[in-house]
Amino acid sequence: xxxxxxxxxxxxxxxxxxxxxxxxxxxxxxxxxxxxxxxxxxxxxxxxxxxxxxxxxxxxxxxxxxxxxxxxxxxxxxxxxxxxxxxxxxxxxxxxxxxxxxxxxxxxxxxxxxxxxxxxxxxxxxxxxxxxxxxxxxxxxxxxxxxxxxxxxxxxxxxxxxxxxxxxxxxxxxxxxxxxxxxxxxxxxxxxxxxxxxxxxxxxxxxxxxxxxxxxxxxxxxxxxxxxxxxxxxxxxxxxxxxxxxxxx
Amino acid sequence: xxxxxxxxxxxxxxxxxxxxxxxxxxxxxxxxxxxxxxxxxxxxxxxxxxxxxxxxxxxxxxxxxxxxxxxxxxxxxxxxxxxxxxxxxxxxxxxxxxxxxxxxxxxxxxxxxxxxxxxxxxxxxxxxxxxxxxxxxxxxxxxxxxxxxxxxxxxxxxxxxxxxxxxxxxxxxxxxxxxxxxxxxxxxxxxxxxxxxxxxxxxxxxxxxxxxxxxxxxxxxxxxxxxxxxxxxxxxxxxxxxxxxxxxxxxxxxxxxxxxxxxxxxxxxxxxxxxxxxxxxxxxxxxxxxxxxxxxxxxxxxxxxxxxxxxxx
Numbered sequence: 343x344x345x346x347x348x349x350x351x352x353x354x355x356x357x358x359x360x361x362x363x364x365x366x367x368x369x370x371x372x373x374x375x376x377x378x379x380x381x382x383x384x385x386x387x388x389x390x391x392x393x394x395x396x397x398x399x400x401x402x403x404x405x406x407x408x409x410x411x412x413x414x415x416x417x418x419x420x421x422x423x424x425x426x427x428x429x430x431x432x433x434x435x436x437x438x439x440x441x442x443x444x445x446x447x448x449x450x451x452x453x454x455x456x457x458x459x460x461x462x463x464x465x466x467x468x469x470x471x472x473x474x475x476x477x478x479x480x481x482x483x484x485x486x487x488x489x490x491x492x493x494x495x496x497x498x499x500x501x502x503x504x505x506x507x508x509x510x511x512x513x514x515x516x517x518x519x520x521x522x523x524x525x526x527x528x529x530x531x532x533x534x535x536x537x538x539x540x541x542x543x544x545x546x547x548x549x550x551x552x553x554x555x556x557x558x559x560x561x562x563x564x565x566x567x568x569x570x571x572x573x574x575x576x577x578x579x580x581x582x583x584x585x586x587x588x589x590x591x
Numbered sequence: 592x593x594x595x596x597x598x599x600x601x602x603x604x605x606x607x608x609x610x611x612x613x614x615x616x617x618x619x620x621x622x623x624x625x626x627x628x629x630x631x632x633x634x635x636x637x638x639x640x641x642x643x644x645x646x647x648x649x650x651x652x653x654x655x656x657x658x659x660x661x662x663x664x665x666x667x668x669x670x671x672x673x674x675x676x677x678x679x680x681x682x683x684x685x686x687x688x689x690x691x692x693x694x695x696x697x698x699x700x701x702x703x704x705x706x707x708x709x710x711x712x713x714x715x716x717x718x719x720x721x722x723x724x725x726x727x728x729x730x731x732x733x734x735x736x737x738x739x740x741x742x743x744x745x746x747x748x749x750x751x752x753x754x755x756x757x758x759x760x761x762x763x764x765x766x767x768x769x770x771x772x773x774x775x776x777x778x779x780x781x782x783x784x785x786x787x788x789x790x791x792x793x794x795x796x797x798x799x800x801x802x803x804x805x806x807x808x809x810x811x812x813x814x815x816x817x818x819x820x821x822x823x824x825x826x827x828x829x830x831x832x833x834x835x836x837x838x839x840x841x842x843x844x845x846x847x848x849x850x851x852x853x854x855x856x857x858x859x860x861x862x863x864x865x866x867x868x869x870x871x872x873x874x875x876x877x878x879x880x881x882x883x884x885x886x887x888x889x890x891x892x893x894x895x896x897x898x899x900x901x902x903x904x
Contacts, residue, residue, distance in 0.1 A: 360721040361724075369725050465720055466705065466720050467703070469702075469703050473693050473694070476664075476693075476696075476697035482664060482770070502690075502833070503841065505775055505832070506832065507772075507775045508774050509771060509773055510770075511770050521839060522825070522826060555700070556731075556734075556735045557732065558729050560729055562728050563725050563726070564725070564726050564728075566725070569869070571881065571884070572887065574887045574888070574889070575886060575887070578888065578895050581886060582902045585847075590847045591847075591903055
């Protein structure tokens with residue numbers, strides 16, 4: 343296989359406790375730590391391992407979004423991606439447009455594999471890899487916890503509700519990764535220095551001629567209904583008594 | 592009027608309860624006519640079960656050998672073809688539906704509404720984002736078909752007792768051969784299914800090993816409960832991946848949820864928010880799980896769990 347494309351989305355960091363803005367227009371992102379979507383980091387790690395096994399020649403990190411996403415691409419380059427592409431666009435971009443943009447790049451680069459996180463931890467949509475599979479007309483293997491490349495095919499273990507499912511797909515293909523696929527490597531300082539010299543191309547989404555999907559409008563944001571703190575009991579006997587009293591056991 | 596198509600989830604013979612919950616969601620839309628489509632290698636038994644679901648008008652069967660295993664790239668073109676004339680297509684937000692429905696949406700040229708929690712209008716829905724830290728109200732465009740997944744934990748099963756008509760669907764589309772099913776590794780157990788169990792006992796990192804995780808299983812058996820786990824417990828290899836509860840695992844709504852040795856990270860809590868009663872047992876009185884638990888017990892789980900099993904067995 344020649345090239346692997348990996349998607350890196352810039353999202354609010356995993357550890358931030360997100361707050362809804364008081365006017366309901368969205369969530370507070372001012373001054374909030376931003377990071378690579380954790381699933382995308384795992385996707386990049388897997389791409390790097392495939393390349394290190396000699397099964398791919400180049401790993402291209404791609405982000406579609408604001409200029410600030412260059413930070414996440416630089417982190418991706420420091421992890422070991424060979425080059426990066428920022429498809430620059432402001433504001434929210436609908437998932438179908440993003441899938442079509444990945445398709446455009448996969449075709450242009452003649453990629454053998456597109457590795458993406460199964461979902462982004464902001465929108466929790468879980469749809470771009472599957473949409474890319476549909477628009478590109480290539481196989482999808484979602485929620486991967488094991489990936490094995492065998493020439494022109496890949497064998498993928500998928501985390502599904504019933505257990506672990508294995509499928510085989512012809513390449514090129516789209517694989518969306520789950521949490522247990524691997525543990526992403528730490529970036530070392532010399533790698534960060536080296537990454538500054540790696541190519542990072544910026545293209546405007548508007549110049550690619552991608553047809554946007556029909557927009558789903560976000561009308562308002564609200565905080566979730568909170569569960570109230572309940573009672574504390576002193577010991578298991580008291581716990582059993584309360585459960586029996588409530589008719590739960 | 593809304594004309595809604597539900598994609599049935601099944602294991603080849605039994606209909607998954609997620610299908611009935613999707614019907615409940617569809618029935619929350621005014622003037623909805625609801626059909627269920629069953630794609631399988633052998634559809635008769637599954638279709639008969641779907642026909643019993645209340646509010647269903649018709650069950651459409653698409654029987655092809657290629658539909659034996661649920662491969663999204665194989666099922667999606669058939670669903671996209673059947674979807675013509677419908678205003679909505681819904682599937683469950685289980686791994687089956689999450690895998691399949693966005694593929695269907697893209698074939699139909701629309702974006703997907705993921706994880707519908709509530710229906711505000713024919714095209715307006717509420718859904719969770721940021722691991723459930725925010726709920727967003729979204730509006731799908733009026734002129735397009737609505738493709739969505741239904742957050743099954745937010746919906747009760749639709750009542751049974753119906754006798755909807757069963758019809759063979761007429762679909763002729765070419766199916767890809769680029770994706771092949773190899774097999775499923777599944778831990779068989781007699782315990783209730785985690786996603787539909789009325790009671791669930793779940794263990795976390797504090798269990799320390801797969802041997803000690805047995806304590807959770809024993810308590811579950813004493814209660815006739817399903818077994819769940821936090822991501823940390825699954826990552827550490829204490830139990831199987833399909834037991835993970837939370838943002839990236841299963842979202843469940845049992846009547847009783849007992850969290851043992853689980854600290855209560857927001858990513859876990861989002862998977863149990865709809866539970867009836869949450870019980871937490873943890874050694875650390877500062878554990879965030881106590882902020883949302885209905886009943887809390889600060890205790891060493893290695894003392895408390897055997898005592899609880901004994902008392903309830």
